[in-house]
Amino acid sequence: MNTKAKILVVDDEERIRKLLNLYLNKEGYETQEVSDGISALDLMKIHDYDLVLLDIMLPGIDGIQIIKEIRKIKETPIIMISARGEENHRVEGFQAGADDYIVKPFSPREVMLRVGALLKRTKVNNHEPEIISYSELEIYPESRLVLAAGEPITLTPKEFELILYFVRNPERVFTREMLLKEVWRYDYFGDLRTVDTHVKRLREKLQKKSSQVAKMIVTVWGTGYKFSPIQGE
Template identity: 50%
Template sequence: MNGDFVKKTILVVDDEENVSGLLKLYLEAEGFTVQIAEDGLKALEFARNINPDLIILDIMLPFKDGWQVAQELRKDMDTPIIMLSAKGEESDKILGLNLGGDDYVTKPFSPGEITARVKAILRRTKPEVLESEILQFPELVIDFSKYEIIVNGVKIVSTPKEVELMWLLANNPGIVFTRERLLDKIWGYDYLGDSRTVDTHIKRLRRKIEKGQLYTYLHTVWGVGYKFEVIKNEN
């Protein structure tokens, strides 16, 4: 049992008892508290009642599928989500990440792999400790102490990884980060995903903080990675 994860609660959402039961067994062996929901409606109910630290969410569910559940949760919750699916197509993975998933795992999988991904996501790899935990830019505030991003005075719904990614880039304006370096800094060296995870999180952040705004902040350096720079739109 790992003491780092004692008192952390995981919500497992899967209608296959053998899958949810096995995940529960592995996660509890690591010190996690595990709650199981068998369908999409119960997933939403349990998520709001117990406020879990992380949700493992299957796509194919009764009543409401995982896509719908993720969309509902992301309206008012920033809980990390690992999405499970028998669909291995890249388009499905991208859709899952775009809907707010922090990771996407294709069935069949090993319970040990899922446990490793859970620990990697919850093991907060905060960016470098700096003098202030609040960064202010034109029309944009990042409050790392509260894990908040504020655009034009309005707090946007953002996941912990989105805040950490934004904080790291904004703390180093003009510095180009490769996708691999961002994966290492934000997700940790033992993260099992790939660089498309970074691309998807950047895309989500742009949609949330730049759409219809006077400034852009996150910029692609083609063939290399991403950088933060405040640029006023000309039009």
Template identity: 45%
Template sequence: MTNSIKILVVDDDYNICELIRLYLEKEGYEVIVAYNGSKALEIFKSEAPSLVILDIMLPGMDGWQVCREIRRISNIPIIMLTAKGETFDKVLGLELGADDYMVKPFETKELVARIKAVLRRYEHKPAEVKEVVFPNLVVNLSTYQLKVNGKEMEIPPKELELLYFLASHPNKVFTREQLLQEVWGFDYFGDSRTVDVHIKRLREKLDSEEQVWQLKTVWGVGYKFEVK
């Protein structure tokens, strides 16, 4: 018997994943597994799990980054796992939006109990819809949808995230560095011209010349979402 609750387990240790899967499936949960951060985000967006169990030490994109990316688009429960027990890790995890925290090695029965407790708390939280609406423009970060003049547009995730961030702060100017930090993450080491490329692509999609809103370049500073 299943209870229709889907849980994403993210850990690069195959044995830990299988142990957690075994216990959770006995409890009736549906379990999906990812062994690295980028795959976890891909699965998260396609499968829409009800809860994420997230290891901190992952190859490539670590658990902090995954948590940060998930929190940009969803408020579903996240339980962090780590082999470390320092207060700093706990505080950072909670500040990034984790709902609970377990230190390895852990008792699997305790993990199950914490999952149930977190899910109970979550049931009483109102769902947060991340959406900004302007005349002839709807940017929904919860569903990753963009509508321009009532028509749904195909758009890569990062372009949508950039547009959502700017449109959430109308008429406020952001430097390229600020946009890199807010949209790509503070530890992104890419070229600031990445922002220029994404803005150019957004303008091509939006065709905003006749609208009350526009993506404007503030010369020598950066960009803003201008609303007249």
């Protein structure tokens, strides 16, 4: 149980906020709640939350716009919660920068499992120091630091998990379905463009620092992607 993780709960339904706060507090998390989009965005800009549970339909500013705005300055882990479970809405959430997506009505127990899993993946693990290096690319998993040509790159939690999974499996070809299952860590029955979007953004960020590193993420036409260090030589 993490007694220090600070979580912001954003939902215009008081019943939902109280329910989530109840379960989060039982798990030992510190919580703060807000009911509208403008207040949520203001708080997220000021405070460094460990995770945000964010409803899509909010008064003031909707959840999608909040994510787009906050991703310009921060990489706060965000789980979207919405009554809209259609494929296009889930895809829109992921493309905006969400790290996970939960559909209402939800099981509080499942939400706690998702929260715990995402926090675990985004927190520093001081017991397993590791450095992964390929030419101009260096990755420090415990501090979630990525360097390209010696320059740090700011990645979203999901982008970091994606490149880390790639570098730990060099030259292995992955289909989009495999990446969704392994990187997103649960079966996602949606548009495979989610993977393409994340790969595109990852390449763009790498390209700004090192074209050599960007070339290491290779498109395998008709199949998917692979990480190939020799492509950057």
